[in-house]
Amino acid sequence: MTEQDGYNLRLYVAGQTPKSVAAIANLKKLCETHLPGRYTIEVIDLMKDPALAQRDQIVAIPTLIRQLPEPLKRIIGDLSNAEKVLVGLDIAPS
Amino acid sequence: MTLSTRTVQDERPRNEAEETVEAIHQGNVDAVVVQGPEGPQVIMLQGADAPYHVLVERMSDGALTLDGSGSIVYVNSRLCALTAQTTAELVGRNFASLFSGAVPVQSADDSASEAQLIRADGGPLPVSVWMRQMTMGGVVATLVTLTDLSIHRHAEEVASAERFARSILEQATDAIVVLALDGRITHASGVAEQLAGASPVGQLFSDAFPLDAQSARHQGTLARFSRESLDRALATKPFHGVEVKLRKEGLSGRSFLLSAGPLVNDAKAIVGSIVTLIDITERKRAEEQQTMLVAELNHRVKNILAIVQSVAGQTLRTSPSLPAFNKAFSGRIQAVSIAHDILTQTRWIGIGLNELLSTVLAPYGIGEGRLITEGAPVLLEARLVLPLSMVLHELATNASKYGALSAPFGKVAISWRLRDDGRRLELIWLERGGPAVEHRGARGFGTTLIDRVVRFDLDGEASLDFPPEGLRCVLGFALSAETSPEELPGSAVRTD
Numbered sequence: 001m002t003e004q005d006g007y008n009l010r011l012y013v014a015g016q017t018p019k020s021v022a023a024i025a026n027l028k029k030l031c032e033t034h035l036p037g038r039y040t041i042e043v044i045d046l047m048k049d050p051a052l053a054q055r056d057q058i059v060a061i062p063t064l065i066r067q068l069p070e071p072l073k074r075i076i077g078d079l080s081n082a083e084k085v086l087v088g089l090d091i092a093p094s
Numbered sequence: 095m096t097l098s099t100r101t102v103q104d105e106r107p108r109n110e111a112e113e114t115v116e117a118i119h120q121g122n123v124d125a126v127v128v129q130g131p132e133g134p135q136v137i138m139l140q141g142a143d144a145p146y147h148v149l150v151e152r153m154s155d156g157a158l159t160l161d162g163s164g165s166i167v168y169v170n171s172r173l174c175a176l177t178a179q180t181t182a183e184l185v186g187r188n189f190a191s192l193f194s195g196a197v198p199v200q201s202a203d204d205s206a207s208e209a210q211l212i213r214a215d216g217g218p219l220p221v222s223v224w225m226r227q228m229t230m231g232g233v234v235a236t237l238v239t240l241t242d243l244s245i246h247r248h249a250e251e252v253a254s255a256e257r258f259a260r261s262i263l264e265q266a267t268d269a270i271v272v273l274a275l276d277g278r279i280t281h282a283s284g285v286a287e288q289l290a291g292a293s294p295v296g297q298l299f300s301d302a303f304p305l306d307a308q309s310a311r312h313q314g315t316l317a318r319f320s321r322e323s324l325d326r327a328l329a330t331k332p333f334h335g336v337e338v339k340l341r342k343e344g345l346s347g348r349s350f351l352l353s354a355g356p357l358v359n360d361a362k363a364i365v366g367s368i369v370t371l372i373d374i375t376e377r378k379r380a381e382e383q384q385t386m387l388v389a390e391l392n393h394r395v396k397n398i399l400a401i402v403q404s405v406a407g408q409t410l411r412t413s414p415s416l417p418a419f420n421k422a423f424s425g426r427i428q429a430v431s432i433a434h435d436i437l438t439q440t441r442w443i444g445i446g447l448n449e450l451l452s453t454v455l456a457p458y459g460i461g462e463g464r465l466i467t468e469g470a471p472v473l474l475e476a477r478l479v480l481p482l483s484m485v486l487h488e489l490a491t492n493a494s495k496y497g498a499l500s501a502p503f504g505k506v507a508i509s510w511r512l513r514d515d516g517r518r519l520e521l522i523w524l525e526r527g528g529p530a531v532e533h534r535g536a537r538g539f540g541t542t543l544i545d546r547v548v549r550f551d552l553d554g555e556a557s558l559d560f561p562p563e564g565l566r567c568v569l570g571f572a573l574s575a576e577t578s579p580e581e582l583p584g585s586a587v588r589t590d
Contacts (some may be wrong), residue, residue: 014125014136046127048133053127061115061125061136075115077122 007031007039007089008068014061015047019078023062026079034091064089156221156240164189169234176221176242178214189238198223200236211240220244255320269350269371272357273299279326280366289345289371298325299369305352306339328354331366337374348375401430401480408543422491429454429487433480445479447472447519451508454483458490458499465490465499469510472519475574481551488540489567497565498528505562518554518572525564532560 008050011027013020024043031039046053046061056065056074062085066073066089117123118139129132150157158166169184177184177192190197195218204226210218220243227236260281269286270280271294277434279294279302287293294302300321321329321447333354340350351372356364356432405426413419432454436445451467452460459465474482490499490506498504504527514522541558544567548556554571 014138017124019122019124035171046125046134046136050127050136053134053136058127060117060123060124061127076117 006068007035007066007091008042010042010044010048010056010067011037011087012056012058012061012063012065013043014054015045017061020062021081022078023064026082026085028062030079030085031084059071066090082094115570156242158184158189158234160189160240160242162234162238162239166192173240176211176213176219176240178216189236193219198225200225200227206241208243220247223519267375269303271299271302271369271371272366273325273329273354274366275326275329275364275371277329286371289340289342291342299328300325303371304341306341313365316403327566330364332356332367338371340371349378350374350538368383394440398430398434403425405430412542425491427488429484430480433483436483437476437479440476442476444473447474447510450474450482451480451486454486455490458494464504465506465508467508469508469521470512470574472510478571478573480550481547485544485547485552485556487570488544489565492540493525493528493565496529497531499502501528504528512573513570517568517574521569523565523567523569525566528564530562531564 002084009027009031011023013023013039031041044052046058056063062076062077064075064079064085073088073090075085079085115408118126123139124419125136125138128137129135152315153170154172155169156176157170158173159168161167165202166185166189169181171181174184175182184192192211194210196209198207201207204224206222206224209221209223211221213219222241222243224239224241225236227234229235263281263283266285267282268271268283269289270283271286272281277298277300279297279299280540282290282294290297290302304321305324331354333352333535336352338350339346340347351374352369353372354367357368359365362518409423409426411417413422436450436453447469448467448471451465455465460467493499493504494507498506504525507524507526508521509524510519510521512518544556544558548554548569548571552569552571554569556570557568559566
């Protein structure tokens with residue numbers, strides 16, 4: 001995987017809240033389906049270190065940040081609407 | 095605390111901020127990050143209503159909320175179960191589409207109304223619907239709960255069936271108990287309670303109704319079981335009509351028919367048994383009495399046949415011609431028949447002497463003043479009736495053929511008195527006004543029969559005198575049997 005075609009994703013969650021748990025599950029499923037072998041996910045638990053919210057100016061949880069490929073994109077919510085997530089991340093349906 | 099928007103950079107596209115606000119507004123987030131005095135803080139977006147949400151999701155009634163236009167905006171999981179539909183299928187639908195028939199509306203007195211909820215997988219489900227409209231933050235919403243009435247109805251049916259079964263048990267005329275699989279009594283009929291002396295519910299069957307081991311041993315079916323295993327056997331195996339006795343005070347002489355059959359539940363699984371104890375004491379007594387009566391009848395028929403045979407033989411030997419035989423034999427059999435009528439009518443108890451004379455001598459004019467009776471009332475035992483009837487028949491026949499009754503003005507005086515402190519009877523037959531008697535020397539069958547019957551069957555003696563003015567016959571015999579007829583030597587007739 002190269003940096004050009006890979007997806008570098010960062011998911012901000014707050015412990016085990018229902019939407020945080022759902023967002024992690026939905027994101028993993030979606031990536032396995034549409035980006036197999038082409039993604040990395042970094043889950044950041046703001047309950048453990050709220051200060052990390054400042055890096056991406058996180059306001060609502062859960063929030064997904066697409067760091068790569070640029071430009072940076074963000075999607076708020078539990079990512080249950082797969083279509084909306086694919087559009088938001090500019091991923092063509094496979 | 096207010097949301098900090100100062101961290102949102104000015105150069106960020108406007109739609110990102112809007113998206114964030116919209117996501118919060120739509121409930122797509124469950125936490126927010128705010129800028130506190132010591133840096134960013136995570137705040138959970140759980141309100142005070144969270145515990146109630148849990149309660150509503152867990153409650154056993156269906157619940158839903160409607161918006162101002164009557165569209166469903168929320169359903170709990172119980173409602174999904176009641177309608178057999180998913181949340182996604184239900185949310186957004188019109189409330190009225192849930193029901194067949196009348197659509198429930200909020201009642202003025204806050205009471206519930208009944209309605210038929212449509213199930214996706216079958217017929218309508220009766221429900222009780224409660225509704226209340228509320229305004230929350232300027233938004234009109236209606237709260238609705240739906241209670242499954244089929245459960246209540248089923249419970250009512252179960253309760254009704256229980257009452258029905260109990261009334262059967264209470265009214266049953268036999269002892270009926272219901273056993274659980276461990277042999278303990280769960281229900282008992284009124285008769286079973288009486289039999290046990292108190293309510294046997296909760297006791298082991300063998301404790302409440304201890305079977306007489308002696309009687310059970312004779313019944314192979316039960317003998318295989320010890321007292322402990324009997325309880326379990328009765329609760330799990332069928333028994334049909336095993337005769338037992340109970341080892342209980344006051345029931346020692348009584349016999350019971352023990353039966354047990356399985357008790358099955360709706361799922362056809364055996365959950366115990368129904369045991370009945372039918373008191374067959376009276377039935378057994380009646381059966382024994384019937385057996386005895388049949389044996390007695392058999393005995394008497396044989397006796398009668400023996401008498402007929404004896405009378406026929408002796409009449410034949412002393413009859414000069416067939417017509418003479420026919421007449422004498424018919425008369426004697428008639429006498430036997432009359433005696434039997436008397437015995438049957440008096441149920442073999444016996445008869446008064448006066449009554450016997452009136453019956454036996456009726457064909458010879460006892461009611462016309464030609465036969466005169468005199469004596470104190472005497473009760474004759476049944477065993478005396480047949481022989482005495484035959485003797486009287488012989489005397490009357492002789493009188494009508496050769497003696498006082500053969501002449502227009504002849505009479506017979508019959509008198510009696512008690513002897514030996516009332517133990518013996520002396521009866522005198524005296525004829526007057528007949529043709530002059532000529533003692534014929536040789537004894538005819540009549541006199542032979544009288545002599546034999548009196549001696550062997552009446553255990554007495556007879557003397558016959560033939561003076562010219564008329565026959566005088568004196569009979570003496572015991573009124574009570576001192577020896578049983580079977581012990582007597584050869585007999586002309588038997589009446590035992």
